[in-house]
Amino acid sequence: MITGTTKILGVMGYPIEHSMSPVMHNAALRQLQADYVYVPLAVPPADLAGVLTSFRAIDCRGFNVTIPHKQTVMAHLSEISEVARSIGAVNTVWLTEQGWAGTNTDIVGWLSPLRSLPRPQTVVILGGGGAARAVIAGCVQLGCQEIWVVGRDLTKLAALQTSWPQIKLQDWSQLDYLLSVADMVVNCTPIGMFPQIEDSPLSVQQIELLRVGAIVYDLIYTPRPTKLLQMAEAGGCQSIDGVDMLVGQGAAALELWLGQPVPIELMRASLLEVLEKKDRSG
Numbered sequence: 042m043i044t045g046t047t048k049i050l051g052v053m054g055y056p057i058e059h060s061m062s063p064v065m066h067n068a069a070l071r072q073l074q075a076d077y078v079y080v081p082l083a084v085p086p087a088d089l090a091g092v093l094t095s096f097r098a099i100d101c102r103g104f105n106v107t108i109p110h111k112q113t114v115m116a117h118l119s120e121i122s123e124v125a126r127s128i129g130a131v132n133t134v135w136l137t138e139q140g141w142a143g144t145n146t147d148i149v150g151w152l153s154p155l156r157s158l159p160r161p162q163t164v165v166i167l168g169g170g171g172a173a174r175a176v177i178a179g180c181v182q183l184g185c186q187e188i189w190v191v192g193r194d195l196t197k198l199a200a201l202q203t204s205w206p207q208i209k210l211q212d213w214s215q216l217d218y219l220l221s222v223a224d225m226v227v228n229c230t231p232i233g234m235f236p237q238i239e240d241s242p243l244s245v246q247q248i249e250l251l252r253v254g255a256i257v258y259d260l261i262y263t264p265r266p267t268k269l270l271q272m273a274e275a276g277g278c279q280s281i282d283g284v285d286m287l288v289g290q291g292a293a294a295l296e297l298w299l300g301q302p303v304p305i306e307l308m309r310a311s312l313l314e315v316l317e318k319k320d321r322s323g
């Protein structure tokens with residue numbers, strides 16, 4: 042129940058209507074009987090600084106940050122975690138006595154389904170945008186030996202080596218050889234995302250180059266499964282979709298704000314319910 046003492050959490054983005062985060066956060070807050078509400082916050086880029094000041098004044102305890110604020114918010118924080126610095130983006134902010142502090146929980150979320158699997162040694166990451174940066178940092182934390190990033194523009198990809206000199210870069214034309222030696226392929230492009238559900242970053246022939254049991258991890262969660270994951274499963278690979286990452290990053294943020302464990306399975310179930318409704322309605 043929202044009362045006179047209820048505190049605000051939320052997710053700042055622009056646009057923000059598509060966000061799934063309110064569903065899973067509010068499900069968890071209700072279960073915990075925590076006196077908080079989590080709301081979508083449409084913040085135009087030009088208003089970010091003003092909103093941050095106002096939110097301190099109204100005792101907002103924290104919020105998530107999504108596109109287009111993940112980088113720009115960093116200039117307004119008094120403290121930034123090492124992990125967020127390495128990724129170059131913040132997705133979770135909380136209030137301290139000194140001001141706003143920020144971190145990035147995408148790595149925790151991305152790593153969560155891999156914890157129970159043998160460590161992949163050779164990883165091929167498709168795409169080199171914002172999500173790929175979290176995935177690279179996750180691979181480094183996991184201790185993967187070879188991390189390949191495949192992209193369309195090698196000059197653009199080279200910027201990633203400033204943060205992680207150990208990674209190797211390749212363009213899409215050289216992908217087939219990498220697939221034959223990969224223990225895990227991670228799709229960090231939007232290829233195959235709703236509504237382009239018949240698209241896939243890899244062809245059937247390329248899936249056949251992967252060894253049986255290799256992990257194919259698609260960050261996309263609409264549709265479930267993506268074309269890529271359908272083909273990977275048919276080819277004997279292990280498939281992981283983007284739901285665990287989304288739930289894991291949200292749960293890590295909520296734990297940070299509340300300072301207590303949160304019901305992650307309930308968060309997942311509430312999210313899946315909404316995703317299934319969306320899948321059914323096309």
Ligand code: NAP
Binds near residue numbers: 171173229230287
């Ligand atoms: P982004 O910053 O825009 O990066 C997208 C990357 O994909 C870029 O490297 C881009 O290459 C590449 N790309 C786009 N279209 C391509 C195409 N047709 N062919 C080849 N490469 C292409 O986006 P992002 O934030 O990293 O997100 C990437 C995907 O991950 C999205 O589908 C997003 O929904 C998903 N995601 C999921 C989660 C989760 O919690 N599950 C979290 C974050 C993101 P160029 O630089 O050459 O354009």
